[in-house]
Amino acid sequence: LHPRVRRQRQMCIRDRCKAEGLKCKFIISGVPEAERIKHPDIIYDIHLSYQENLAYVKKCKCILEIMQENAVGFTPRLWESIFYNKHLLTNNKSITTSKYYDSERIHLYNPDNRVKDWIDFQLNINKDIITQKSPVKLLEFIEKNFS
Numbered sequence: 001l002h003p004r005v006r007r008q009r010q011m012c013i014r015d016r017c018k019a020e021g022l023k024c025k026f027i028i029s030g031v032p033e034a035e036r037i038k039h040p041d042i043i044y045d046i047h048l049s050y051q052e053n054l055a056y057v058k059k060c061k062c063i064l065e066i067m068q069e070n071a072v073g074f075t076p077r078l079w080e081s082i083f084y085n086k087h088l089l090t091n092n093k094s095i096t097t098s099k100y101y102d103s104e105r106i107h108l109y110n111p112d113n114r115v116k117d118w119i120d121f122q123l124n125i126n127k128d129i130i131t132q133k134s135p136v137k138l139l140e141f142i143e144k145n146f147s
Helices: 003-019 050-059 076-083 093-097 127-132 135-146
Strands: 026-028 042-044 062-065 087-090 106-108
Touching: 062 076, 076 087, 076 127, 093 106
Parallel strands: 026 042, 062 087, 087 106
Antiparallel strands: none
């Protein structure tokens, strides 16, 4: 993306959340130094272990996923939102075709909609998916198919 467009996108979601009074922490990677916005809520290019990442996920109400334009598929953010019972705010339009899509949990970013309207909404735990995709099921699959 052109640096100005990337900078506007960074500002748009941050400004929207801050204007609605939300407490935010944005961890962003891959942004060249010249395009970075200096702000205490934005942390660039830090290495987080998976456990450190999950600690952030456990504490938050919502996970933000901004994918590159025209990217399709699903990232670990979708699974984190399901397994840790969190809202997911994403620009990934293809997610609506997933069998895991739940409009109460997954929200497509729209600059005209208020984030605060749904972020405090309590989610139901999706035990069926969690059981289906658990590490125990993976181990059973491995033992069954590779023993």
